[in-house]
Amino acid sequence: MKKSLLTLSVAVAAVMAAGTVSAADFPARPIQVVVPYSAGGSTDLSLRVFADTFEKNFEGKQMVIRNQPGGGGGIGTSAVAHGRPDGYTIGAAAQGPIAIKPHIGGTDYGVEDFNYVGLFARSLQLLVACKDAPFNDYDSFIEYAKANKPQVGNSGAGGANQISAEAFAEAAGIKIESIPFEGSSKARTACIGGHIHAMVASPAEAKAAADSGQMVPIFVMEDKRIDLFPDTPTAVEKGVDFTWSSWKGIVAPKTVQGETLEYLRAAVQKIATDPAFIKKMTDMGEFVTYEDAATFEARVKKDSEVSKKVLEDLGMLGMNK
Amino acid sequence: MDTLSYLAPLFHVDVLWTIAMGTLGGLVIGALPGLTATMGVALLIPLTFSMTPVMGLNMLIGIYIGGIYGGCVSSILLRTPGTPASAATVLDGYPLAQKGQAGKALGMATIASTIGGLIAAVVLATLAPQLASVALEFGAPEYFALALFGLTIIASLSGDILKGAISGLLGILISCVGADPISGVMRYTFGINGFASGFAFTPALIGLFALSEVFTQLERLTVKDDNIIAHVSGRWPTLQEMKESTSALIRGSIIGTFIGIVPGTGSGTASWISYNEARRTSKTPEKFGTGYIPGVAATESANNAVCAAALIPLLALGVPGDVVTAVLMGGLMIQGLAPGPMLFQTNPDVVVGIFGGTFIATIFMFIFGMALIPLFSKILKVPRRMLTISIVIFCFIGSFSINLNQVDLLTMVGFGVLGWGMQKYGFSQAALCIALILGPMMESNLRRGLLQTGDNVIEFVSGPITLLFIGLTILSLAWPFISQARLKSKRTANPTE
Numbered sequence: 001m002k003k004s005l006l007t008l009s010v011a012v013a014a015v016m017a018a019g020t021v022s023a024a025d026f027p028a029r030p031i032q033v034v035v036p037y038s039a040g041g042s043t044d045l046s047l048r049v050f051a052d053t054f055e056k057n058f059e060g061k062q063m064v065i066r067n068q069p070g071g072g073g074g075i076g077t078s079a080v081a082h083g084r085p086d087g088y089t090i091g092a093a094a095q096g097p098i099a100i101k102p103h104i105g106g107t108d109y110g111v112e113d114f115n116y117v118g119l120f121a122r123s124l125q126l127l128v129a130c131k132d133a134p135f136n137d138y139d140s141f142i143e144y145a146k147a148n149k150p151q152v153g154n155s156g157a158g159g160a161n162q163i164s165a166e167a168f169a170e171a172a173g174i175k176i177e178s179i180p181f182e183g184s185s186k187a188r189t190a191c192i193g194g195h196i197h198a199m200v201a202s203p204a205e206a207k208a209a210a211d212s213g214q215m216v217p218i219f220v221m222e223d224k225r226i227d228l229f230p231d232t233p234t235a236v237e238k239g240v241d242f243t244w245s246s247w248k249g250i251v252a253p254k255t256v257q258g259e260t261l262e263y264l265r266a267a268v269q270k271i272a273t274d275p276a277f278i279k280k281m282t283d284m285g286e287f288v289t290y291e292d293a294a295t296f297e298a299r300v301k302k303d304s305e306v307s308k309k310v311l312e313d314l315g316m317l318g319m320n321k
Numbered sequence: 322m323d324t325l326s327y328l329a330p331l332f333h334v335d336v337l338w339t340i341a342m343g344t345l346g347g348l349v350i351g352a353l354p355g356l357t358a359t360m361g362v363a364l365l366i367p368l369t370f371s372m373t374p375v376m377g378l379n380m381l382i383g384i385y386i387g388g389i390y391g392g393c394v395s396s397i398l399l400r401t402p403g404t405p406a407s408a409a410t411v412l413d414g415y416p417l418a419q420k421g422q423a424g425k426a427l428g429m430a431t432i433a434s435t436i437g438g439l440i441a442a443v444v445l446a447t448l449a450p451q452l453a454s455v456a457l458e459f460g461a462p463e464y465f466a467l468a469l470f471g472l473t474i475i476a477s478l479s480g481d482i483l484k485g486a487i488s489g490l491l492g493i494l495i496s497c498v499g500a501d502p503i504s505g506v507m508r509y510t511f512g513i514n515g516f517a518s519g520f521a522f523t524p525a526l527i528g529l530f531a532l533s534e535v536f537t538q539l540e541r542l543t544v545k546d547d548n549i550i551a552h553v554s555g556r557w558p559t560l561q562e563m564k565e566s567t568s569a570l571i572r573g574s575i576i577g578t579f580i581g582i583v584p585g586t587g588s589g590t591a592s593w594i595s596y597n598e599a600r601r602t603s604k605t606p607e608k609f610g611t612g613y614i615p616g617v618a619a620t621e622s623a624n625n626a627v628c629a630a631a632l633i634p635l636l637a638l639g640v641p642g643d644v645v646t647a648v649l650m651g652g653l654m655i656q657g658l659a660p661g662p663m664l665f666q667t668n669p670d671v672v673v674g675i676f677g678g679t680f681i682a683t684i685f686m687f688i689f690g691m692a693l694i695p696l697f698s699k700i701l702k703v704p705r706r707m708l709t710i711s712i713v714i715f716c717f718i719g720s721f722s723i724n725l726n727q728v729d730l731l732t733m734v735g736f737g738v739l740g741w742g743m744q745k746y747g748f749s750q751a752a753l754c755i756a757l758i759l760g761p762m763m764e765s766n767l768r769r770g771l772l773q774t775g776d777n778v779i780e781f782v783s784g785p786i787t788l789l790f791i792g793l794t795i796l797s798l799a800w801p802f803i804s805q806a807r808l809k810s811k812r813t814a815n816p817t818e
Contacts, residue, residue, distance in 0.1 A: 068726065157501070188640060207659065
């Protein structure tokens with residue numbers, strides 16, 4: 001028994017040694033991370049911090065961000081799905097283009113066409129009531145929604161915000177009117193101005209707005225309450241089986257295999273657990289957490305299933321095929 | 322004085338140096354077609370990680386202000402808008418350069434940008450919270466009415482009203498390509514995924530104005546020999562020209578400030594509206610478009626006023642006024658600062674620091690702009706044949722570098738051919754450009770507003786701001802007829818005239 005353990009550990013050490021050898025030659029040039037959005041958004045900024053941390057942790061190695069926006073993230077994500085097998089082209093995994101868009105159509109990839117490398121942050125979400133909304137907590141929101149259709153703003157038709165709001169409505173048995181905007185900052189402007197009733201927001205943006213009375217938090221889309229909003233209930237504790245969060249991770253083309261893939265997976269883990277990275281990301285309002293490839297993949301597939309169901313009910317399934 | 326103590330850190334050499342470098346960098350980025358102020362700010366955000374908030378944010382604001390200004394350089398010299406904000410500057414700036422007055426056009430653009438920037442900065446520092454709350458009154462119907470009013474510019478900008486209307490409608494039709502803003506359905510993409518978000522705006526502009534000009538030049542080059550513009554004027558406008566431009570400058574600054582405060586409109590819209598207003602109220606409207614200094618003054622004062630004004634809703638409400646300020650908001654959050662009404666209470670040092678930095682960056686912009694004019698103008702000494710080749714290269718590199726999307730190159734060339742044809746047959750490229758900016762804003766807000774009111778048109782148009790803009794739209798369309806009628810009645814009353 002003891003001997004076999006020893007053999008095992010020797011084997012592990014050997015594998016790890018081999019890993020370091022190949023790690024020494026794998027990124028011989030800069031690794032490109034495709035961000036499927038314009039420079040400056042929250043995904044882009046997170047990945048810039050990510051690349052920065054990578055270069056600090058892996059001396060002499062370089063990681064550069066390549067912004068390839070368009071088509072709601074579909075264009076850049078497609079570039080990753082069809083990237084070369086050498087591992088120098090990897091991508092920022094975003095919920096919209098990977099878990100949702102393939103169901104709507106107009107993409108040349110599906111949720112199966114990626115190697116999941118790792119998840120490094122989740123973007124928690126809240127439903128908030130906007131200025132002059134006819135409700136100010138969970139119960140009054142549900143009460144109002146029984147007789148009326150509350151207007152819930154989102155960051156774009158068929159985007160993650162719309163799916164999460166509609167998925168909640170379905171789980172809670174209410175009806176909402178989704179109002180799409182071009183990007184979340186426009187939805188936010190309309191919310192603060194009182195032109196819509198509610199919207200899905202991140203804890204960071206909701207915190208500042210709630211402190212100054214611009215928005216009122218209704219519920220958190222997690223299974224437990226969160227530190228930033230200790231007084232805000234979750235849907236789960238109100239008896240509705242609904243949780244949702246968006247995520248930030250890394251995907252690679254399906255063709256990237258072997259030690260290169262292992263190197264990338266180890267790199268994501270190292271970065272996601274670096275205290276300096278956690279600090280910077282937390283200041284930006286991100287919730288840093290590490291999930292390995294298998295857990296991450298399972299999460300993506302689950303979100304993809306939920307999205308498919310919601311889109312089917314909305315009549316948007318395969319709309320652009 | 323608290324305020325003074327908050328301003329003191331701005332005058333450290335390293336802070337001033339950072340702002341100066343940011344402004345200069347922004348100026349160069351803005352002057353290169355295809356590199357926009359947004360990209361400049363976004364790319365340099367990682368540099369600010371290790372800086373203090375006031376230093377880092379003011380560097381970004383410097384890039385922003387320098388970048389929006391820098392766009393005028395290539396607009397004037399090469400007819401290539403460096404950024405979409407400077408597209409309207411092409412109208413008078415380029416003809417001025419062709420007349421040998423490039424120095425003066427650039428000089429006026431610099432002065433106008435500075436005045437616009439300073440006026441908006443004063444408004445920012447004094448009235449930010451009060452004005453920001455007005456901006457929140459803008460819902461879907463208000464944005465729709467503002468866009469509708471903006472579109473009436475087409476009628477007054479294009480000499481031939483029928484051709485102008487055709488160009489404008491073509492622009493609106495073109496802006497329908499891509500995902501429907503409300504339902505997400507793809508329209509007119511013919512299955513090409515690269516067109517999923519419609520035609521990319523900057524490549525379209527580069528094609529429409531720059532590549533089309535190359536085609537026109539090529540036609541000329543085959544007939545005539547090289548024409549180098551031998552004489553380049555000095556950079557200071559005369560006193561007379563300053564006088565003529567005063568009202569355009571002031572009006573442009575105010576329009577820019579107002580448009581900048583309304584979130585999501587942007588400097589492109591402001592400069593077109595300002596140009597139109599300057600022309601409409603001018604005693605000599607026929608001179609606009611032929612290389613007239615006040616034309617440059619109007620557009621450049623407006624687009625730089627937008628810069629400082631767009632910071633108003635960002636700082637006071639946590640609502641970004643345009644794309645660049647949305648990126649700046651990211652920069653603030655990285656520093657652990659949440660923009661919004663609380664920022665004034667929790668971090669007054671940062672707020673005052675940003676106010677001060679806006680002034681300083683504007684002044685650096687003036688100094689660098691004025692100092693670099695002779696260098697910029699040297700471009701015109703390059704023989705036309707060689708210049709044309711480099712413009713073509715720039716058109717391609719600039720269009721590709723924005724989204725790294727090959728489809729954008731097709732867009733650029735397509736719009737180049739379209740622009741050349743329009744120019745040749747007297748259709749207004751400006752009208753098409755305005756429609757491309759305002760069409761999507763009008764459509765999505767009309768649809769969104771009707772969705773919210775349950776297709777109730779009466780409710781949709783009932784807001785006071787909506788009614789005001791619709792009234793202005795009607796007035797602006799009817800004005801030529803009214804003034805003609807007045808002229809006629811005057812003549813009948815006064816037959817001897």
